[in-house]
Amino acid sequence: MASNGSKRPGFSRRARFGLFAGYVVAITGALVGAGLVLIAIFDPQGFSAIRGGVSDVTAPISSTGRGAVQSGGRIDDYVGNWWNAGRQNAELRAELETARRELIEARATEQENRRLRELLNLIEGETETLATARLVNSSLTSARRMATLFAGRNQGVMSGQPVRAADGLVGRILDSGRHASRVLLLTDRSNIVPVRLTRDGTPAFTTGRGDGTLEVRSLEAGRNPFEQGDILVTSGTGGIYPPGVPVAVISEVFGDSALATPLANPASLDFAIVQPAYEPPVEETETPEEDETAGTGAGPGFSETP
Template sequence: MAPLRDRRTGFSRRRQYGLFLGYVLAIAGAVVGAALLVLSTFDPPAFAALRMAAAGVTTPLSSAAAGIGHGIASIPAGITDHFRVRSENAALRARLERSQRLVLRARTIAYDNRRLRTLLRVRDRTAGVVVTARLVSSTASSARRFALLNAGRWQGVQSGMPVVGADGLIGRIVETGPNAARVLLLSDVESIVPVRRARDGLPAVATGRGDGTVEIRSVDTADVRFVVGDLFVTTGTGGLYAPGVPVAQVVSAGRDQVAARTFARPDTLDFAIVTQPFTPMPAPVSVPGLPR
């Protein structure tokens, strides 16, 4: 049989003090309980006031303990909500990307439709339309500025014919092939177009600078002031370009000569209209005895 545990405190003062303190607390608890029992029996109002005072002291502790308990209990639900929210965010991002692609496509279609409608209006009010064709390429780095049109002699395109777009004048045909033509752009250094200022009719000349822009120079007038935003259109002088076709807009103020940006920029164009010269070329006259 195993020996019984020795309950004696021995000579340890710590154990003796601990045992004594336990007895004191037990006796004090019994006395307090008996006093509360007597108080609740003979003086219920005083016992109720004491009970509420004790409740007022313990309520904050109970609330804190309850909050900690609720927080611990909500951890699994929070983890679940976190992963659910992440999955929902991923789905919403994917939906937003699809919507953005659809919006971009719709904007592109609307832009193309708007430009095509404008081009059709230009075609309706432009006399002597030869053909509407696509600009398939244009130079962007060389000082010489040309564009390639996918229409040529088979479609009636000839050298010297003007080329216009929905925004304004593009240039003129300089070379033709069976089904392609080369367009000299307004920004080419060899391009010279008589123009006038839209607000007062000031005559000027637009010459290409070879960098995608043109230079506006006044003619027959000295000390002319140009301001930013001045619009210039064709005059009809020379018989090649019809009057009133938008050419360029001034981008920097100055006197006598300034830089301007062309309205029709080949790098943003897709379709163009080839027209007859404003003043048709005279038919060749046959002279007897000379070969035709």
């Protein structure tokens, strides 16, 4: 006998209980809802009490659920921040490197401006300046200490003229061409410069050592007047170098001499100025005039009477 294709729930005990429970829940919900509506209409205070009790019961559950949601959000933020940390660090490193380069360029520009201002003040303070030119190069390892100045005879530069910068004396012109000249630096062994101590005016002279330093000897025999930190300036003795130009600072004292470091470093100089060779003033000696009336016993305007 063929079975019927549409069975009713009553043939299955589980389906029958499920359907019955659904009806009970629906009817119970409807009755509870209707009761709550009636209570809210006829007894508002009682409905408020019921609503407060429900809030008391559901508050812990809501708090726990909210905490779980917030914790999940924080975890998501942590994961996102960790995921983006590498990219952010790379961007920060790039920005830091750019800022460092800009800072170095700003400091270099500031230093260059300071040098140019010092040189400008030096030029304005000097009444005689033949040329202002760029130092093209300078020797650092050869036995002779030379530098090339981009100025020559066309600018009035001649052999024997002093060369200085804002920091101090550089040397003197050794020979000149039309547009360039060779400068004999202070540190060359053949360059001797008369100097004096700014502290007490003691005369001395410097000689290049060929290694970037100067040897200083006093003209006063029998004592060593130098102290570490003393400043040396040109004395003007013998001509060529004008007096009062900063030369070097004493770095070490030994025996009857001292070691000094030039104040002007040609390796770090951009520009230098050339001045005319200094000529010391000639001291005029007064010769007594012969007294035409000597031995006569009479002054001018008077005559002897026999």
